[in-house]
Amino acid sequence: MTTVPRSGEDLFSLAPVMPVVVVEKAEDAAPLARALVAGGLPGIEVTLRTPAALEAIERIAREVPEAVVGAGTVVNTEQAEAAAKAGARFLVSPGCTPDLARAMTDTGLPSLPGVATVSEAMALLEQGVTALKFFPAEASGGARFLKSLNGPLPQVRFCPTGGVTVQNAPDYLALPNVGCVGGSWLTPAGLVAGARWDDITALAREASALRH
Numbered sequence: 129m130t131t132v133p134r135s136g137e138d139l140f141s142l143a144p145v146m147p148v149v150v151v152e153k154a155e156d157a158a159p160l161a162r163a164l165v166a167g168g169l170p171g172i173e174v175t176l177r178t179p180a181a182l183e184a185i186e187r188i189a190r191e192v193p194e195a196v197v198g199a200g201t202v203v204n205t206e207q208a209e210a211a212a213k214a215g216a217r218f219l220v221s222p223g224c225t226p227d228l229a230r231a232m233t234d235t236g237l238p239s240l241p242g243v244a245t246v247s248e249a250m251a252l253l254e255q256g257v258t259a260l261k262f263f264p265a266e267a268s269g270g271a272r273f274l275k276s277l278n279g280p281l282p283q284v285r286f287c288p289t290g291g292v293t294v295q296n297a298p299d300y301l302a303l304p305n306v307g308c309v310g311g312s313w314l315t316p317a318g319l320v321a322g323a324r325w326d327d328i329t330a331l332a333r334e335a336s337a338l339r340h
């Protein structure tokens with residue numbers, strides 16, 4: 129079983145890529161997670177964007193212990209609490225408010241709060257948070273933006289997500305302030321709907337071979 133992450137930084141050490149998955153049918157969750165783990169990606173962010181998401185987290189937590197399942201797209205206190213109750217081992221949010229930051233901390237789970245500006249990163253740094261999601265990465269300035277942040281905020285590390293692909297991931301992973309990248313390219317809807325788990329494992333294997 130993979131080590132339980134205790135901090136945002138621990139999430140960065142799971143793999144170079146964090147798959148961001150949208151689960152439409154809860155019964156897909158466990159085979160999907162097994163396919164990603166088989167390809168070398170144990171950390172899995174299940175987005176809370178579908179009615180099946182919480183059950184998907186529950187199933188992965190129960191049936192695929194070698195995966196480290198977390199909840200993504202957490203935007204309010206209720207979702208943070210529900211995700212923790214479902215068995216999520218970490219939380220990821222697209223942006224952050226003081227209430228949401230408090231709610232995520234209160235669950236006791238490690239989290240990656242989302243930021244897209246220097247001031248947002250500084251506000252979380254003031255609270256001692258140094259592991260952040262950078263979202264939407266490509267639309268907010270991409271790797272060049274993150275490179276610029278390493279001078280003034282060297283203590284902060286990011287998981288850029290949003291528009292990240294296997295092609296541009298190496299540009300991010302080459303930066304000292306990138307802990308890992310996140311993306312949905314590992315689990316295209318067509319492959320999930322067709323239960324093409326081997327194809328997903330192949331995508332995961334390619335992603336897990338990316339290195340800093």
Ligand code: 3PG
Nearest residue numbers: 148289290291292311312
């Ligand atoms: C996220 O929630 O992190 C993003 O929607 C994933 O972005 P992508 O689909 O561009 O990888």
